[in-house]
Amino acid sequence: MTDLSPSGATAKNMAYPLNAWYVAAWDHEVGRSQILSRTIAGKPMAIYRTTDGRPVALADACWHRLAPLSMGKLIGADGIQCPYHGLQFNSAGRCTKMPAQETINPSAMVSSFPVVERYRYVWVWPGDPTQADPSLIPDMFQMDSPEWAGDGQTIDVRANYQLVLDNLMDLTHEEFVHSSSIGQDELSESDFVVTHTDRTVTVSRWMHDIDAPPFWLKNMRDKFPGFEGKVDRWQIIEFEVPSTIRIDVGVAKAGTGAPEGDRSQGVNGFVMNTISPVDERTALYFWAFMRNYCLDSQLITTQLREGVHGVFGEDEEMLTAQQQAIEANPDHEFYNLNIDAGGMWVRRLIQRMVEAERSMTADAAVVGAVR
Template sequence: MTDLGPTGATAKNMAYPLNAWYVAAWDHEVGRREILARTIAGRPLALYRTEDGRPVALADACWHRLAPLSMGKLIGADAIQCPYHGLQFNSAGRCTYMPAQETINPSAMVASYPAVERHRFVWVWPGDPTLADPATIPDMLQMDSPEWAGDGHTIDVRANYQLVLDNLMDLTHEEFVHSSSIGQDELSESDFTVTHDGHTVTITRWMHDIDAPPFWLKNMRDRFSGFVGKVDRWQIIEFQAPSTIRIDVGVAKAGTGAPDGDRSQGVNGFVMNTISPVDERTSLYFWAFMRNYCLASQLITTQTRDGVHGVFGEDEAMLTAQQKAIEANPDHEFYNLNIDVGGMWVRRLIQRMVEAERALTSDTALREAVH
C-alpha cells in the first residue's frame, strides 16, 4: 500500500487530470449517421460513429474558421463535413477535401481524441493520445454482464465533479438528504474501514440487525414475497481514479451469513457512477443501478431506475447549492470530519495526477525553450 497520507489534499481544488478516460456518452447516444456535441474536461467534442460502428471523437471546431463540426454532417465511411464551408475531415482528424481547390493544406487537421466503447459507454481520453491505454478504462463489469440487469441516466450537474465524488464517498448524508428512501440513523452510527492504494480507495460499512429502509424493503419484497423482519445491510464503495465509483450495496435477512459472503437470502445491487468534468464548475454524472435478482423483470428495472433517479435528484439540488456557496465564499476552506476520510483520499489521488501532469508540462516547455 502506498503511503500518500490523507493530509495535503486541497479540499476545494476543482482541477481535473487530462490524461485519463472519461465517459462522453452512453453507447446509444452516439449514432452512426448523427453527430453528438459534448464537452469533456474542457474539450468541446464532436462524437459520431464510422459506418463500421467505431466511435470517433474530434475537436468540435473546424481548422478553417472554427465552425462547430457537430453542426455538420457525415460523409462516406468515416468523414465529417464542416457546416460552414464544406471542408471534410476523416476520423483521424485530417482534412481530405477543401472546396474550390485541389491542393489540400497539409496543416489542415483537427484534434482526434482516443475513443473506446466499453461497459455501455463511449469513453474518451482528452490528454496526450500516446498515453491512452484502453486497459486502464475503469472496471464496470456489472454494466454488461449477463448476471446483472439494470439501467441508468445522465445528470447534468451544475457543480464541480469532485463535489459529486465527495457525495458518493460519504453515504452518511443519506440519513439527512434521503430520509424517505434509503436513509436511516444507523448510517452515521456504524463503523467503517478505509483502504487505499495509488489508484483506488475503498470504504466498507456494515449495519447489523436493523430495519430495512423503504427502498430496500421494497426490493426484499420483490424477491421474497411478504418479507418482514430485520436485515443486515452493507455499503462497499470503491473509487477508481480519477472519477469512477462502484458501490456494492444490499440487504439480507439478518443472521443469514451476508457478512461472511452468503448473500443468498438478500438482494444485491451495484450503484455504478462515473463523473466527467465539463469544466471546473459543471459535470456530467453517468449512473446506473444494476441488480442480480429478478433479472427478467423490466418492471423492476424501470421502477428501480426511476426511484434511484428521484434519490439522485435530491443530491443534485444539494450539490448545486453547494457549488453556489463555494463561489460566493471564495476565501472559505472546507473542514473535515471523520466521515470525510475516504473523500480526502480521493482528492489526494486526483491532486497527485494533476500535479504530475503539470510537472510534465513544465519539463516539456523547459526542454523546448532550451532547444
C-alpha cells in the same frame, strides 16, 4: 490512523487530469443520424460513428475558422463536413477535401481523441493520445454482464465533479438528504473502514440487525414476497481514478451470513457511477443501478431506475447549492470530519495526477526553451 490533513481538499482545488478515460456518452447516444456535441475535461468534441459502427471523437472546431463540426454532416464511410465552408475531415482528423482548390494544406487537421466503447459507454481520452491505455478504463463489468440487469441515466450537474465524488464516498448524508427512501440513523452510527492503493479508495460499512429502510424493504419483498424482520445492510464504495465509483449495496435477512459472504438470503445491487468533468463548475454524471435478482423483470428495472433517479435528484439539488456557496465564498477552505476520510483520499489521488501532468508540462516547456 488515517491522515486527514487538508492538503488537496480545498474549495478552490477543483482541477481534473487530462490523461485519463472519461465517459462521453452512453453507447446508444452515438450514431449516424446526428453528430453529438459534448465537452469533456474542457475539450469540445464532435462524436459520431463510422459506417462500420466505430465511435469517433474529433475536436469540435474546424481547422479553417473554428466552426463547430458538430453542426456539420457526416460524409462517406468515416468523414465529417464543416457546416461553414465545407472542409471535410476523416476519422483521424486529417482534412481530405477543401472547397474550390485541389491542393490541401498539409497542416489542415483537427485533433482526434482516443475512443473505446465498453460497458455500454463511449469513453474518451482528452489528454496525450500516446498515453491512452485501454487497460486503464475502470472495471464496470456489471453494466453488460448477463448475470446483472439494470439501467441508468445521465445528470447534467451544475457543480464540480469532485463534489459529486465527495457525495458518493460518504453515504452518511443519506440519513439527512434521503430520509424517506434509503436513509436511517444507523448510517452515521456505524463504523467504517477506509483502504487505498495508488489508484483506488474503498470505504466499507456494515450495519447489523437493523430495520430495512423503505427502498430496501421493497426490494426484499420483490425477491422474497411478504418479507418481515431485521436485516444486515452493507455499503462497499470502490473508487478508481479519476472519477468512477462502484457501490456494492444491499440487505440480507439478519444473521444469515451476508458479512461472511453468503448473500443468498438478501438482495444485492451495484450503483455504478462515473463522472466526467465538463469544466471546473459543471459535470456529466452517468449512473446506473444493476441488480443480480429478478433479472427478467423489466418492471423492476424501470421501478429501480425511477426510484434511484428520485434519490439522485435530491443530491443534485444539494450539489448545485454547494457549488453556488463555493463561488460565493472563494476564500473558504473545506473542513474535514472522520466521515470524509474516503473522500480525502480520493482528492489526494486526483491531485497527484494533476500535479504529475503539470510537472510534465513544465519539464517539456523547459526542454523546448533550451532547444
